[in-house]
Every structure is written in C-alpha cells, then in structure tokens.
Amino acid sequence: MRLDKFISLMKERGFEGALISPGTNLYYLTGLQIHEAGERLTVLVVSADGDYRLLAPSLYENVMRNLPAIFWRDGENPYEKLAWILAEFELSSGKLLVENTMRADWLINILRIGNRGFEFHPLSSVIRELRMRKDAKEITHMKHSAKVVDRVFEELLSWDLLGMRESELALKIELRIRELSDGISFEPIVASGENAANPHHAPGKRRLRKGDLVILDYGAKWKGYYSDITRTIALGKPNEKLVEIYEVVKDAQEKAYRTVRAGVKAKEVDAAAREVISAAGYGEYFTHRTGHGLGLDVHEEPYIGPDGEVILENGMTFTIEPGIYLPGLGGARIEDDVAVIDGRGKRLTRAERELVIL
Ligand SMILES: [Mn+2]
Incomplete structure (x- = not known):
C-alpha cells in the first residue's frame, strides 16, 4: 500500500x-x-x-x-x-x-x-x-487521457473554424473533452493571430481568420491523471515568418524528445530544445521552460527547465513544449506528453505535428 x-x-x-x-x-x-x-x-x-x-x-x-x-x-x-x-x-x-x-x-x-x-x-x-515514478497502472491512465486529447484534435480540424471566436472554440473543445473523459485539466487556451504571442492567453472575442497561426492548448483527466497537449494550426497560408518559427519549434520539440533517456538530466532535455531555437536566432523569444512533470497534477515534478537536476528514470512522465512568441505577430508551440519506458522516451500524445493548414 x-x-x-x-x-x-x-x-x-x-x-x-x-x-x-x-x-x-x-x-x-x-x-x-x-x-x-x-x-x-x-x-x-x-x-x-x-x-x-x-x-x-x-x-x-x-x-x-x-x-x-x-x-x-x-x-x-x-x-x-x-x-x-x-x-x-x-x-x-x-x-x-x-x-x-x-x-x-x-x-x-x-x-x-x-x-x-x-x-x-x-x-x-x-x-x-x-509521485515522480509512475507505476504501470498510472501510465495506463495517462495513455488513456492522452488518447482523448489526440481524438479531440483530430475532430476539431473538421469544425468550421474560420470566423469562430476564440472563446467559442475553447468552449467547444472543453465540452468534447468532458464528453470523452472525467474532465478538463485546465480551461483550454485558444490563442489566434497576434494573441498567440502570449503563451497563456485567455481566449477572448477575437475571431479566427485567414493567415492566423492558432495555438490550441488543452488537456483531459482520466481516473485522476491528466494529459496536456498543444498544437498550432494555420488557417490559410500564414506569412513566411510564422511558417519558419513553426518549423523551428517542431525541430526543437523533436530534438528534445530524442534526448529523453533514463539517466539523462531534465535540464539536458531543456537544453536540446533551447539550442535548436537559439541557433535559429529566436532564443530570446522562447520565454519559458521546455516542460513540466504531469500526473495527478498538471504541473508537478520533474520540471524540464535549465535548472532541472532530476535524473530521468523509467516511469517519469512530463511534457515537452517549446514555443516561440513574436510580439505583435504571433506564436507557435507544440506540446506532447512523454513517458520514460524501458529507458527511452515514449510519446503518449500522438496527434499530427506537421503544420496543418486549413
Ligand atoms: Mn503544459
């Protein structure tokens, strides 16, 4: 016990x-x-x-x-x-x-x-x-929770997003999560256009329009265990700068994910994402840590930041979510939930990571 x-x-x-x-x-x-x-x-x-x-x-x-x-x-x-x-x-x-x-x-x-x-x-x-070392049952609950948010992402791509208000989309996402799981992890974030430059934007009255990058960040709860996903989608073809930051974020996220192994320090995972973004010239626009532990709390240990001294072990679960935020222009973030299983990182969230242009 x-x-x-x-x-x-x-x-x-x-x-x-x-x-x-x-x-x-x-x-x-x-x-x-x-x-x-x-x-x-x-x-x-x-x-x-x-x-x-x-x-x-x-x-x-x-x-x-x-x-x-x-x-x-x-x-x-x-x-x-x-x-x-x-x-x-x-x-x-x-x-x-x-x-x-x-x-x-x-x-x-x-x-x-x-x-x-x-x-x-x-x-x-x-x-x-x-708490940091999840057992097999806990991981199973987290996998289920992650499946729910993957499914919601796939579904929302077919919704009539153009012209919809951020707050309305957030509510629709919340409703769908509640239908499919035990509840939400937090109020969904929908940040469109220039609002996407704020990592924790509160969805408001702005309507989604052509040329926007839209950050969607939401999570579900299953048997007490949370998921937390972020995807950034485009409505129509966005300008080149936005496409560029999206691709940098995607590379950073992948690089950080590949760094995950038992025995590696949390800060090495953070550094992997940060290096990619800095090398592309956007270092100062990545304004938060790379991720956080996830489980019964949405934010728990191990924290994946520059000061993350925790040595990763089997059973640890956390997010990897680098982002770039350009004031006045917009932003991009990609977040997956990852578990260390058999010594390697394994993504629990699997939704499409290539830029979806609707
Ligand atoms: Mn998160």
Whole structure:
C-alpha cells in the first residue's frame, strides 16, 4: 500500500509525522477524494511509527469508511481534536511534513496548538520521490487521457473554424473533452493571430481568420491523471515568418524528445530544445521552460527547465513544449506528453505535428 511505503520513506528521512490536507497527495496515498472541504479542517495525521488517523468534518461521515477517522461537528473546535490526536501519537517535536497546499488559516491555527518543537517541511520534499515514478497502472491512465486529447484534435480540424471566436472554440473543445473523459485539466487556451504571442492567453472575442497561426492548448483527466497537449494550426497560408518559427519549434520539440533517456538530466532535455531555437536566432523569444512533470497534477515534478537536476528514470512522465512568441505577430508551440519506458522516451500524445493548414 502506498501509505505504508510513504511512512517508511518518511521515517528513513528523519521525519516524525505528516499533516496531509485534501488534494492530490491525499488521493495518491489513500484514494480519498474530498470535494470542497472549504474552511472545515480536514487532515490526515500520519506518524512515522505507522499510525494514521483522519480528522474530518462530520458531514463526510457516511463517505469515509476506509480510514480510521475522527469526526467533528460544526460548533466544535477541530483544532482541539487535532491536538488530541497529536498527543495520542506522541507527536510534539521534530521534523513534521505539511501538505504544500494546506490553507494558511488551517496552518496558522495548527501553529497555535502546542507545536513548540516542530520544524515544518513541505510534504513534497518526501512524496515527490514516490509521485515522480509512475507505476504501470498510472501510465495506463495517462495513455488513456492522452488518447482523448489526440481524438479531440483530430475532430476539431473538421469544425468550421474560420470566423469562430476564440472563446467559442475553447468552449467547444472543453465540452468534447468532458464528453470523452472525467474532465478538463485546465480551461483550454485558444490563442489566434497576434494573441498567440502570449503563451497563456485567455481566449477572448477575437475571431479566427485567414493567415492566423492558432495555438490550441488543452488537456483531459482520466481516473485522476491528466494529459496536456498543444498544437498550432494555420488557417490559410500564414506569412513566411510564422511558417519558419513553426518549423523551428517542431525541430526543437523533436530534438528534445530524442534526448529523453533514463539517466539523462531534465535540464539536458531543456537544453536540446533551447539550442535548436537559439541557433535559429529566436532564443530570446522562447520565454519559458521546455516542460513540466504531469500526473495527478498538471504541473508537478520533474520540471524540464535549465535548472532541472532530476535524473530521468523509467516511469517519469512530463511534457515537452517549446514555443516561440513574436510580439505583435504571433506564436507557435507544440506540446506532447512523454513517458520514460524501458529507458527511452515514449510519446503518449500522438496527434499530427506537421503544420496543418486549413
Ligand atoms: Mn503544459
């Protein structure tokens, strides 16, 4: 069980315990998915001795039967109960892991309840080692998630795109993803014409027109696992400059992909993409890292950037998504999801990468 594995790793690293609030780490360790805990304290207390207990609001009483739990009712002070669990587990000092995304108001209250001797550390510092290495089942979910976005890309090429507003296309993509999967990874990005010079453009009222390069960036979710794809398409023949940057981005993406191997550092993959783009004279217009880890979170480790010291291993999954953005003119980005399998990089997303001119 993942929780046992986590506890022994935590102990090995000299931690006394962990406080894990709802999120992907809690889901990863226990399978527990808590929708909208909001302000009500919900936390899994884990001790390096192997004990664990969930403290949760009583409104979840009927849905949580697989973990030892203590419930609190509205009107009660949950922090008193938390103090009681910490005392029972003999947790009063030492290194304690805290979920990175825990609400500040919870943490402030926890800091007030007799924790004089604790030294807090982010949960990610330990759990990253488990989360980064996906098992076969996790990879299967990611493959499925990737298939969905490939399919949506193929379908959207036959939609009547000319004259459509960016926001309308984004909504149509979202709807189709939702029909085919468990949900979207983030609100789809549709960036057309000069808007494509902004890597994270929010789709707006601009209508797609002839000569545009259009960046489409979207993802699906399957059994908790995300995909994330970007394709750049052309409506009618774009000007030569735009075609040129597209081809440079495509070469950079391919080069980075071919660099992926077990034993290679993440930053070597970044450097491979960056070299191609710099050699073509567009280095200053590639304004972000080459990619990010992907899994239960859309952005997780390993990050594929110039500072990426993580050594790639089998089971690691991440994106490769170089781009060039020319202010006032437009931009291009190509993004695939890649897994390290049998020592080599393997693309999970397989949609067409040659420039599609509609
Ligand atoms: Mn991405």
